[in-house]
Amino acid sequence: MNGGTIFKSIAMAGALAALVAASGRSALAGPTLDAVKARGDVICGVHTALYGFGAPDDKGAWKGIDIDVCRAVAAAVLGDDKKVKYVPLSAQARLTAVQSGEVDLLSRNTTWTLTRDTANGLNFTGVNYYDGQGFMVAKKLGVSSAKELSGATVCVQTGTTTELNLADYFRANKMELKPVTIEKYEEVTGAFLAGRCDAITSDASQLAAIRANDTPNPGDYVILPELISKEPLGPSVRQGDDQWFDIVKWALFAMIDAEERGLTSANVEAALKSPDPNVQRLLGVTGDLGKGMGLDNKWAYNIIKLVGNYGESFERNVGMDSKLQLSRGLNALWTKGGLMYSPPVR
Numbered sequence: 001m002n003g004g005t006i007f008k009s010i011a012m013a014g015a016l017a018a019l020v021a022a023s024g025r026s027a028l029a030g031p032t033l034d035a036v037k038a039r040g041d042v043i044c045g046v047h048t049a050l051y052g053f054g055a056p057d058d059k060g061a062w063k064g065i066d067i068d069v070c071r072a073v074a075a076a077v078l079g080d081d082k083k084v085k086y087v088p089l090s091a092q093a094r095l096t097a098v099q100s101g102e103v104d105l106l107s108r109n110t111t112w113t114l115t116r117d118t119a120n121g122l123n124f125t126g127v128n129y130y131d132g133q134g135f136m137v138a139k140k141l142g143v144s145s146a147k148e149l150s151g152a153t154v155c156v157q158t159g160t161t162t163e164l165n166l167a168d169y170f171r172a173n174k175m176e177l178k179p180v181t182i183e184k185y186e187e188v189t190g191a192f193l194a195g196r197c198d199a200i201t202s203d204a205s206q207l208a209a210i211r212a213n214d215t216p217n218p219g220d221y222v223i224l225p226e227l228i229s230k231e232p233l234g235p236s237v238r239q240g241d242d243q244w245f246d247i248v249k250w251a252l253f254a255m256i257d258a259e260e261r262g263l264t265s266a267n268v269e270a271a272l273k274s275p276d277p278n279v280q281r282l283l284g285v286t287g288d289l290g291k292g293m294g295l296d297n298k299w300a301y302n303i304i305k306l307v308g309n310y311g312e313s314f315e316r317n318v319g320m321d322s323k324l325q326l327s328r329g330l331n332a333l334w335t336k337g338g339l340m341y342s343p344p345v346r
């Protein structure tokens with residue numbers, strides 16, 4: 001670059017900054033939103049196969065509470081929840097896939113931690129499932145508390161918070177740990193089911209999925225009562241594109257706000273006539289909330305119509321009537337004793 005070119009670049013950057021300041025940042029499309037619109041799909045990093053969270057069904061269609069976040073983003077940005085390209089990612093590969101821009105977002109049972117949110121270059125956009133780490137054992141082992149696991153062999157996957165918490169828990173409780181550390185997910189479950197470890201440890205929701213799906217007889221296994229960590233699982237994006245960060249953040253909040261307001265996929269169309277100003281704003285009947293994010297004002301309407309509110313997504317994928325039979329617990333709305341809360345949509 002010669003001096004003149006450098007000067008020109010500086011002048012252009014200055015002009016751009018002035019334009020941003022004058023027009024408001026969101027009036028300019030960010031690189032991710034532009035790329036997604038041009039491509040016509042959202043590239044979403046998901047689990048390889050975790051029932052209830054992210055897994056293809058018997059017809060090959062991706063299903064799960066994490067999949068619904070991908071669909072919500074596609075509905076908000078492209079008006080079509082099917083315009084998602086799913087990229088299955090292992091525990092090891094997931095962070096790099098976000099950092100490198102291989103995926104537009106990651107929505108895959110990934111715990112929001114300080115390191116991932118800072119040094120690892122990710123931005124977490126919220127929490128779509130509050131979880132905690134647990135242990136599962138074969139019933140015949142006769143163990144009823146994690147405190148009885150001193151000296152036990154425990155199967156655990158590398159590249160996870162699970163591995164780190166396991167060591168902390170045993171050390172803090174002065175218990176002897178014999179970890180069986182394995183890189184591949186199928187091999188972790190495989191080793192446990194083959195009896196190579198006394199216990200398997202993971203997010204409690206994940207243990208429920210393994211028990212429901214992978215064990216020959218779920219009744220032969222128990223999930224111990226202790227949760228040894230906080231695992232707030234949520235979507236994340238790459239640092240450096242605030243507009244995209246905002247869009248993914250508010251796609252999830254829209255699902256939560258919809259539940260708070262009693263809006264569902266079934267009633268949202270009729271709700272377009274609601275006299276409630278909060279509903280009118282959320283559905284884009286009044287105001288320009290969508291435009292302010294670089295989206296259509298029907299962004300949230302499309303999410304609710306095509307994907308549903310957070311409670312609908314929870315129940316259909318992991319709730320009491322699903323195979324996983326998970327209760328809402330911490331994932332209930334804040335008005336019902338849980339932690340799910342959307343900032344004001346205004």
Ligand SMILES: N[C@@H](CCC(=O)N[C@@H](CS)C(=O)NCC(=O)O)C(=O)O
Pocket residue numbers: 047048049050089090091092109110111156157159160161162184185201202203206231233
């Ligand atoms: N929430 C924890 C654990 C999530 C996780 O990745 N769990 C492992 C199993 S214990 C997994 O999903 N592995 C699937 C794979 O690698 O394909 C984290 O974010 O580190």
